Amino acid sequence: MTDDTTSTASSAGARTATASAPAAERRSRMLEVTGLSAWYGEARVLSDVSIDVAPGEVVTLVGRNGAGKTTLLRSVMGLHPQMQGTISLDGADLGRRSADARARAGIGWVPDDRGIYASLTVAENLLLPPVVHPDAWPIERVYEFFPVLHERRDFPGTKLSGGEQQMLAMARVLRMGSRLLLLDEPSEGLAPVIVQRIGEIIREIKGQGVGVLLVEQNVKFASTVADRHYLLAQGQVVEHLGNDDFTAREGELLTYLGM
Amino acid sequence: MSEFIQYTLQGLAAGGFYALSALGLAVIFGVLGVVNFSHGACYMLGAVISAVLLAELHVGFWVALLVVPILMYGFGVLMERLLVRWLLALDPLYNFLLTFGLTLILVEAVKQRYGVSGLPYEIPAGLGGQVTIGSVNLSVYAIFACVFSVVVCVGVGLALTRTRIGMIVRAATEAPERTRALGINVGRWVTPVFGFGIALAGLAGVLAAPTRAITAEMGSNFIIVLFAVVVIGGLGSILGAVVAGFLVGLVEAYGIAYAPTYAQIVIFVLMALVVLVRPSGLFGREEIA
Numbered sequence: 001m002t003d004d005t006t007s008t009a010s011s012a013g014a015r016t017a018t019a020s021a022p023a024a025e026r027r028s029r030m031l032e033v034t035g036l037s038a039w040y041g042e043a044r045v046l047s048d049v050s051i052d053v054a055p056g057e058v059v060t061l062v063g064r065n066g067a068g069k070t071t072l073l074r075s076v077m078g079l080h081p082q083m084q085g086t087i088s089l090d091g092a093d094l095g096r097r098s099a100d101a102r103a104r105a106g107i108g109w110v111p112d113d114r115g116i117y118a119s120l121t122v123a124e125n126l127l128l129p130p131v132v133h134p135d136a137w138p139i140e141r142v143y144e145f146f147p148v149l150h151e152r153r154d155f156p157g158t159k160l161s162g163g164e165q166q167m168l169a170m171a172r173v174l175r176m177g178s179r180l181l182l183l184d185e186p187s188e189g190l191a192p193v194i195v196q197r198i199g200e201i202i203r204e205i206k207g208q209g210v211g212v213l214l215v216e217q218n219v220k221f222a223s224t225v226a227d228r229h230y231l232l233a234q235g236q237v238v239e240h241l242g243n244d245d246f247t248a249r250e251g252e253l254l255t256y257l258g259m
Numbered sequence: 260m261s262e263f264i265q266y267t268l269q270g271l272a273a274g275g276f277y278a279l280s281a282l283g284l285a286v287i288f289g290v291l292g293v294v295n296f297s298h299g300a301c302y303m304l305g306a307v308i309s310a311v312l313l314a315e316l317h318v319g320f321w322v323a324l325l326v327v328p329i330l331m332y333g334f335g336v337l338m339e340r341l342l343v344r345w346l347l348a349l350d351p352l353y354n355f356l357l358t359f360g361l362t363l364i365l366v367e368a369v370k371q372r373y374g375v376s377g378l379p380y381e382i383p384a385g386l387g388g389q390v391t392i393g394s395v396n397l398s399v400y401a402i403f404a405c406v407f408s409v410v411v412c413v414g415v416g417l418a419l420t421r422t423r424i425g426m427i428v429r430a431a432t433e434a435p436e437r438t439r440a441l442g443i444n445v446g447r448w449v450t451p452v453f454g455f456g457i458a459l460a461g462l463a464g465v466l467a468a469p470t471r472a473i474t475a476e477m478g479s480n481f482i483i484v485l486f487a488v489v490v491i492g493g494l495g496s497i498l499g500a501v502v503a504g505f506l507v508g509l510v511e512a513y514g515i516a517y518a519p520t521y522a523q524i525v526i527f528v529l530m531a532l533v534v535l536v537r538p539s540g541l542f543g544r545e546e547i548a
Contacts, residue, residue, distance in 0.1 A: 077440050078440075079436060079439075079440060098439065098444075098446075099436070099439040099440045100439045100440070100441075100442050100443055100444045100445070102440075103439075103440055103441055103442030103443075104442045109437075109440045109441070111437065111440075115434070115437045115440075117429070117430055117433050117434065118433065119429045119430070119432070119433050119496075119497075120426065120429060120430060120433075124426050127426075128426060128427070128430055128438075128441060128443070129441040129442045129443065130442050130443070132442060172441070176441070176442065
């Protein structure tokens, strides 16, 4: 509880500079990560990281390779046991809950390799996870929104193109009804037109009150979809910016990130 | 030509034993990440239990075909609950050592009780003798063993591809961590999958009983070939295990027939060739290599 108050105080300090962070959303936090540190063996990859995501909010984690972005997502998902700090969803501490319990509580993981099963068809990839929330998309709606997945529903999942696999990975967590999506570099290696389409999907999801925590190296893309940005360097949050500041300082940030 | 067909049948029959066992090994490896070294010993137990049932309780082959897999399922469940489970969080090497140790215990226990000479087991009534097709004489039992293995493999294949449980097992076999992150309690399927894998090894043992010398050591060579099967088929691939099982059975039979001096090494030459061309095996996925 004391952790909670200190983090609120410190992030409130950071937010005085961020005019675009809407005050109303701040009260209903969906995901709250407080004082998270994580290790790989002896190596510390995250130090005292505190971030939060509200419903219907898109928040990015921006940083170079090795800044600890993916480890943060894995910790939230419960896939990285070597960690300290608290992670709570809708006010409930996730503690040591297993990854599958977290997924059923509403966290949807879209890993950086898309995580499509080669031994399952496209339809099976979509139908594998349980439906965890009444707002889950029915399969008909998924197919209507992603016609290509309907066309290819009987193909092995990995016979799809990179962009289609990304669509499938996102469609899968929507079919599940996840309330908080963890998207790990969805735009990586994809053609601009597909990246644009992914942006549309993220805005659609956002409109339904789903929270998105987005790991992105593509600063331009991040600025078109996100409300707030956390800059990570060497396992620490070094900046917390609203999207207006982020866009204004884009050139500087690109240099800083070495991108 | 007639001889060639006979060797082919023998190869397919032996391949059936490999396919059934490798299928079990593959699902256990996939879902638990455990390389079960005791799989050969479980195959041996299947054959020994069949022989003991017949000699001491006059329980025949057909009943054994049903009862032994059930007993072996129970044995697998106990093994998983009492031993394997506690080491799952550690380096996979620990469970490899555990199952290796278990193999030594099982083999020595069977030797203590039943000695080193083979236990007798006759080909069941109705499946003995030969059938002549054209000018070719074929063993009825070999045809039966071959057809039976194919039917079981197809049945398991249908269960894996047509049911929700099968879909979960395939997903967990391919990527256990990701499957948990998609809300599936993979742990719940661990015990049944382990028991099922052991039951398949036991079933292969029953099928082998009428045609092999039933000794405590019969699994020792079997497990080595089985590892070759899994490497050839591709670690983590269920279809690969089955196809490679039959393939290895055939290659082994041709080796014994046409190049007896080299019979012991043909399979490993095949394995080396496959790994050279496709490091992840015939049906393995790239990232697994």
